[in-house]
Amino acid sequence: MPTSSTPVGTPILVNTLTIGAQQEPQAVALAGGGYAVMWHSGDSTIPVTLRGAFFDSRDQLQGAEFEVMDDLQSAQTPFSLLVTGGSLTAVEGTRSSSPFGLFIEAQSVTGTGMPSGEGEILSTLTSLHRNPDSAALGDGGMVAVWESLAIEGNFASTGIAARIVGGPGAEETEFLVNTTTDGAQDHPQVAALAGGGFVVAWNGPAGIYAQRFAEGGAMLGSELRIDTATDRAAPGQVQVAGLAGGGFIAVWTQAVGGDGRIFGQAYDATGARVGGEIAVSTTTVHETYTPQITALQDGGALIGWSSHGFVDGIHPPGFYLQRLNADGSLQGGETLLFDSGGISSSDLSLTTLPGNEVLATWTAQLPSGDGLDIYAQHVVSADNLVGTELGELLQGDVGRNLIVGEGGNDTLIGLAGPDTLEGGAGSDYLYGDTFWPGLFPDEAASVYRLYQATLDRAPDLRGLTNWSERLFTGESGLQQVATGFVNSAEFQATYGALDDEGFVELLYQNVLGRAADAGGLANWTGQLADGTSRAEVVLGFSQSAEFTDSTAAEARAFANASSQAGWGDDVYRVYQATLDRAPDITGFSNWSGQLAGGRALDAVINGFVDSTEFQATYGALDDEGFVELLYQNVLDREADAGGLRVWTQQLAAGTSRAEVVRGFSQSAEFVAATAEDFKDWMRGLEHDAGDPYHDWLSGETGDNALAGGLFADVFDFEQEDGGSHLVLDLEAWDYIALDGFGYGSASAALDHMSQSGSDVLFSDQGVEITFQSTRLAEITDDMIMV
Incomplete structure (x- = not known):
């Protein structure tokens, strides 16, 4: 059994449309490999739509992003995504002309993203319907659940409605799921069970409930009260997943001492509890909330959640993961999926892909972005x-x-x-x-030049890694890679409408930074007229001696910046300069990983300077005392008069203390003085009992x-x-x-x-x-x- 699950690679940007907020993603695995992602697009100023995109197993966008539904309830109303009967289907809350104005609709799309006919209205009662979820059933049908103001017949509070669509158990209308009707029953979740049937879990006014059903919709046993603790606040945010053995696991959020925690309970195929409740989020230094769950092919499940966290390099804010066994017991420890570190992030979702792999999707506003976007990252579980x-x-x-x-x-x-x-x-x-572009410097440089030549920009890290590795392993040739760039929507938007002369002129400007000379222009346009492809011309420019020489240094620096090992000595020196100690291994791994992922060194140093540990040592000192102590702690000597004067003058002129720390930590004197210490520290780490080798x-x-x-x-x-x-x-x-x-x-x-x-x-x-x-x-x- 694998001990844990871990993210691989770097997050990819899913959406290409950037107008308005992109949020609340859901993903689903597709037959034959690859996956689909859908999400809400829009905000208070732009009508909300449901958009989607297809990706292959290597995260390459297949075709163009597409619109599935419009005039939706809001971007904050959840939807669900599934493959049923061979079709990709979204179940969403949309608007109607009824007095309540809201109903539940299922819309299927074709393999190219086109809506497959009119959507099917699943909610037949005149009422308020919202917060749908759905699951594909083993007989080819699907079951959808939602909260409804009319399903209990009194219009006083919401109950849980369900409807089976397609397959032998299909129903013409919805039916009532919940037996308990005191107070509002809301936010239902549904999961198919191995061997047939499904389970629905939902939030009650004071607890978490569930009900099992046979495949045709008949109730199996009585309603289950999931949570049992009486010393906590009311639970909520329930999620449920069916397991390989026919049982299921429910997870939820519940406050303990004012902070949210994630709890879980496993059930077997008969609906009996397996053990007691477990605390899923075991780190108690930060609040956790909005759990997500997906069943794994090896019989267990993967739980994810959001955390407020602390920006201390050990428990940063962001998304965390924890594996569970089929009996609900913890398997291994928590894993950090995404360090939000001051970045707006939410809407985590988990989807199981073939090979026991999981795709995590979420919403984030990265510092380099201009709004909320959708990101995805793979998570793997393995053993020997x-x-x-x-x-x-x-x-x-x-x-x-x-x-x-x-x-x-x-x-x-x-x-x-x-x-x-x-x-x-x-x-x-x-x-x-894992692999990173600096391992293949020649191939990475070629890819870097292709990005600059075709898209007039630096590569994104995932794209640079992917294409460089393909070149290095021989999976793709340079001409194939160039053709991929030329066929991209981004390239076509810039060059596609140009005639041959305009195409060559713009290549000269974007690649070589100069106008075309008459001879060169005549040569390239002549080749195009004789049948040379635009991809071949692009390759001629991008791999030319002139462009290779002018970009060699920046291409090498860009590739090397993605090396976590390459940032190791920088992180070691920042620890020594700010905290006067060697790193702990967890903090070292986190900070070097963030730097390799593109976070600026100044931002990392700011995190150290703002820490409680740094402030306890340096915070009360005036500028002169601050500089004097840096000389002692960093360079092991007293400040010379000239150096003291320069640094204190810079501080007086507005230079931040973090910038001064960077000056010390990156100084040639400190780099040389710590080289052997860093080597000894790396070799002295124990990665297992008594084992210094990684x-x-x-x-x-x-x-x-x-x-x-x-x-x-x-x-x-x-x-x-x-x-x-x-x-x-x-x-x-x-x-x-x-x-x-x-x-x-x-x-x-x-x-x-x-x-x-x-x-x-x-x-x-x-x-x-x-x-x-x-x-x-x-x-x-x-x-x-x-």
Whole structure:
């Protein structure tokens, strides 16, 4: 059983329309791979619509974003999304001409996003209907539930209505779900049960209730009261998921001592409780609320929730995840999905995809954005994985994993935990953590130039990573990548309407920053007239010597900025400069991850400067005392008169204390003074009991590429395996294990290494290892294990 679930990659931007607020996303897996996302678009000034988009399994947008429904109740009313009878269907609250003006409608769409006929009105009673949910049933039908003011017959308070549509249990009208009718019953949630039937859970005035049904709609047993505690505030925000064994899990929010917590209760296939209530959110330093749940294919479930949190690098605000077993017990610990850190974020939703993977979607307003947008990120769960004789992608989780490729050409990804990766036979790619563009500098530079040439902008991190990795592994050629860019809606909006001369003129301006010379213009337009494609012309510009030389430095810097390991020494120095101590491993991982994800170093330093720990040391000091203590804590010496004068004058002129801290932490003196300390600290970390190594990577036979990632990793090579190996990211705190070569010392191994351009080449006894972007002097005796 996997110990936990962890996010992979970086969040992707789902929507292309940015007018008005985009919010409340829902996603669903599609047959044959890929997924669909829908969301509300609009705000108080723009009519609310339901929009959607299709994505393939690699998160590439398929076709254009589309509109599904308009004239909706509001952007704050939830909707649901499902695949039933082979059709993608949204169940939404829309407007009508009745006195109450609100009803429930189901609208299906085609594979291109076009509405499939008129929507079907599910609510038949004249009443207020809102807050729908739905689930696909095993017989090909679906069940929809919602809160209705008329379903109990008294129009005094809302009850829970349900209707089965399609399949043998189809009904012509809705039926009453709840037995308890005292007070309002609202916000229902429904989940299909394994083996047939479904369960509905909802919020009552003082508790959480549920009712099980057979597939045809007959009640199974009596109504269930889910929550049992009497020493907490009234519960709410219930969510429910059916499990593989026929049971289900309900989760909800309930206040304890004024702060919200997430609780859960499991039930078996007969409707009996499995154990007692459990506290799902176990970190008690911040409020948690709005839980989400999705059932996993291995029998458990994944819970997500929002947290107010503290911006301390350990429990930041944002979204958290927790795995549950089928009996409701916790599996592993909480995982941070998204650190909101001052960013407006809400509307978390979880959807299970094939391979026990989960897609998380949410609403956020990032600092680089101009409004609320929809983001998505993958979450994986794994344990020890063994491949087959075929080429496969094997991906671990945040726990300790053994991942073995066996035969075929495999890609092994360990993710955040301390892992052992063994490539086996074939030519394999081994990533101790994950891949990032700086691992493939030549390919990343080519992709960077394509973004600049075609879209006149820098890449987004996910796009740069995706295209660079495809080029590096040979999945796509450079011409194929260029064609993908030229066919994009973003490229066509700029270049599509231009004739050949206008197209070439604009390429000269956007790529080379100058007007076309007569000879060049004639050459390129002539080639286009002879049948050369625009993608081929774009490639000629983007890979030209002129453009390559002018962008080399910025392309390299952009790719390297996405390296979490590359930010490690910066984070270490910020800890030392602000808190006068080494980092804790959790804070180190979080802050370096945020920097690799694009957060500015100044913003991170501000987080430290605003912390209670920093203020307790520096907060009461005047400017001179502040600078004097920085000299002592950072540089271990008294301030020289000139330095003291410069820094205090800058503070008096408006420079912030965070900016001064950055000046000290990034100074050449401090960088040099802490280099060995940082190396010792990295090697001194224990990633498991007594284990200082993070990832252990062995390519074994064949031609292999290996990348360790963050922390101290071991690159292991056996003489008997032979092969040719490329180490992509050797760092000063890593180790090189050379087994079976008969070396008596590290220096004997070093005798077989030589400088080859910007790389170091090891060659002996049928084994070749290339250490990319490494100088021979950087490989020291203490890095070699013989």
